[in-house]
Amino acid sequence: MSVLSMTGIRKAFGDHTVLKDISLHVDKREVVSIIGPSGSGKSTLLRCAAFLETIDSGEIAYMDRPAVRTVNGKAVYEKDLKPFRRDFGLVFQNFNLFPHYSVMKNVTDAPLRVQKRDKQEVRAEAEKLLEKMGLSDKADAYPCELSGGQQQRVSIVRALMMNPEILFFDEPTSALDPELTGEVLKVIKQLADEKMTMVIVTHEMAFAHSISDRVIFMDCGVIVEQGTPRELFEGTRKERTRQFLQNYNQAMGVREQDSAPEA
Amino acid sequence: MASGLGETCAIFFLTLIFAIPLGMVVALMRRSRFKVLSLISGFFISVLRGTPLMLQLLAVTYGPYYIFGVSVSRNKLIPVVIAFSINYAAYFAEIYRSGIESIPIGQYEASQVLGYTKLQTFMKIILPQVIRRILPSMTNEIVTLVKDTSMAFTVSYVEIFTLAKQIANSQTSFMPFIVAGVFYYVFNFIVSFVMRRVEKAMNYYTL
Numbered sequence: 001m002s003v004l005s006m007t008g009i010r011k012a013f014g015d016h017t018v019l020k021d022i023s024l025h026v027d028k029r030e031v032v033s034i035i036g037p038s039g040s041g042k043s044t045l046l047r048c049a050a051f052l053e054t055i056d057s058g059e060i061a062y063m064d065r066p067a068v069r070t071v072n073g074k075a076v077y078e079k080d081l082k083p084f085r086r087d088f089g090l091v092f093q094n095f096n097l098f099p100h101y102s103v104m105k106n107v108t109d110a111p112l113r114v115q116k117r118d119k120q121e122v123r124a125e126a127e128k129l130l131e132k133m134g135l136s137d138k139a140d141a142y143p144c145e146l147s148g149g150q151q152q153r154v155s156i157v158r159a160l161m162m163n164p165e166i167l168f169f170d171e172p173t174s175a176l177d178p179e180l181t182g183e184v185l186k187v188i189k190q191l192a193d194e195k196m197t198m199v200i201v202t203h204e205m206a207f208a209h210s211i212s213d214r215v216i217f218m219d220c221g222v223i224v225e226q227g228t229p230r231e232l233f234e235g236t237r238k239e240r241t242r243q244f245l246q247n248y249n250q251a252m253g254v255r256e257q258d259s260a261p262e263a
Numbered sequence: 264m265a266s267g268l269g270e271t272c273a274i275f276f277l278t279l280i281f282a283i284p285l286g287m288v289v290a291l292m293r294r295s296r297f298k299v300l301s302l303i304s305g306f307f308i309s310v311l312r313g314t315p316l317m318l319q320l321l322a323v324t325y326g327p328y329y330i331f332g333v334s335v336s337r338n339k340l341i342p343v344v345i346a347f348s349i350n351y352a353a354y355f356a357e358i359y360r361s362g363i364e365s366i367p368i369g370q371y372e373a374s375q376v377l378g379y380t381k382l383q384t385f386m387k388i389i390l391p392q393v394i395r396r397i398l399p400s401m402t403n404e405i406v407t408l409v410k411d412t413s414m415a416f417t418v419s420y421v422e423i424f425t426l427a428k429q430i431a432n433s434q435t436s437f438m439p440f441i442v443a444g445v446f447y448y449v450f451n452f453i454v455s456f457v458m459r460r461v462e463k464a465m466n467y468y469t470l
């Protein structure tokens with residue numbers, strides 16, 4: 001069974017077509033990474049999956065239940081998307097925590113208010129998850145009192161608290177100082193080890209290599225290539241993929257040289 | 264003069280009670296995706312902010328007489344409060360609007376993904392942050408309102424300033440104006456104090 005199934009997705013902003021006939025199917029327990037140059041449509045793809053953008057045509061289904069169909073070339077959304085929203089969570093690049101809520105309230109408010117779950121049970125689950133993410137002493141803190149890495153971990157807990165079938169990450173470490181990316185990647189790795197179904201847009205190639213079952217390379221609104229990390233990172237036969245990885249490695253090389261102490 | 268004190272307070276509090284929610288209605292209309300509502304609200308705001316409050320007071324108080332021949336009621340509190348309320352609603356609406364617009368789009372997106380309804384998102388996520396952001400500008404407007412209540416004298420509504428003027432005329436003394444001045448000053452001192460406390464109470468997080 002596909003947890004998420006996107007077929008023939010097209011999306012344009014004005015006359016700029018950003019997604020050109022993209023299909024993405026994610027199985028249960030699968031970890032998929034999406035890489036590609038900036039502007040290639042990775043965020044837009046996730047945002048379409050999360051219903052933050054409306055697609056022009058194509059089909060979107062969660063757990064084999066269609067949420068968006070295409071009739072006469074135009075996307076038709078289900079009237080009530082609520083049952084589908086329960087299936088996914090989204091972790092944003094810049095966290096988007098609620099600044100006026102404490103950490104505890106940030107992660108428990110939606111389960112209580114939206115899902116109407118039992119208060120005791122939700123609180124216990126939140127405490128467990130916060131502890132797992134190394135945040136047990138931050139339950140009463142406000143987001144402004146936390147580092148970026150801590151905020152991102154809270155936002156991951158917030159998403160997990162909804163018990164989604166699939167979790168989307170849009171460059172979860174791009175807004176962080178380099179020394180803070182590790183702690184967030186570690187948490188995501190932990191989720192991968194527990195077989196959480198995830199789609200991760202990332203620029204962290206080594207990370208994508210180590211945790212993914214499948215890596216997708218996107219460029220200019222199309223999926224150029226996809227395969228196992230080995231196939232993509234080591235055995236690509238596509239010129240565009242090779243070029244992108246080469247540029248990336250060069251950039252990383254330069255950055256490492258920059259930060260290397262002078263001899 | 265003490266009798267005018269109650270009248271001034273009546274204008275002040277009644278205006279706040281009506282203008283604060285009315286301003287929100289106007290602000291939400293202004294942001295509505297229905298063009299007509301947004302245009303009506305924009306026009307309302309620009310007229311009320313673009314003409315003197317004094318004129319609006321006269322219009323609301325005497326307008327019905329000139330237009331419909333309705334006799335001007337002896338109790339001027341009603342037209343005075345109406346005029347103040349719609350005028351201040353227009354100013355508050357602009358403050359609310361800029362406050363609402365200053366909330367990052369990510370707050371709406373996070374709420375939507377978590378499954379909050381539009382109403383829940385506004386009431387629980389957006390509004391509390393808006394209130395926090397607009398408090399300083401609201402304090403300014405409320406301080407101005409205290410002073411503006413004196414304009415009710417233009418329709419001879421007997422609040423503290425009108426009384427001061429009458430007494431000053433009859434006694435040919437400047438003293439009543441000084442007393443009135445002290446009154447407004449103390450009133451505003453209290454307003455600022457209260458608002459500062461409210462701001463402080465909401466300062467438990469930084470934006």
Ligand SMILES: Nc1ncnc2c1ncn2[C@@H]1O[C@H](COP(=O)(O)OP(=O)(O)O)[C@@H](O)[C@H]1O
Nearest residue numbers: 013016018036037038039040041042043044045
């Ligand atoms: N809301 C929007 N309005 C107009 N253009 C947009 C919008 N969002 C994204 N785009 C454009 O769509 C393209 C893909 O953007 P995005 O999905 O953010 O790429 P990526 O995440 O791969 O960097 C870019 O050219 C971007 O400028």
Ligand SMILES: [Mg+2]
Nearest residue numbers: 042043044171
């Ligand atoms: Mg992006």
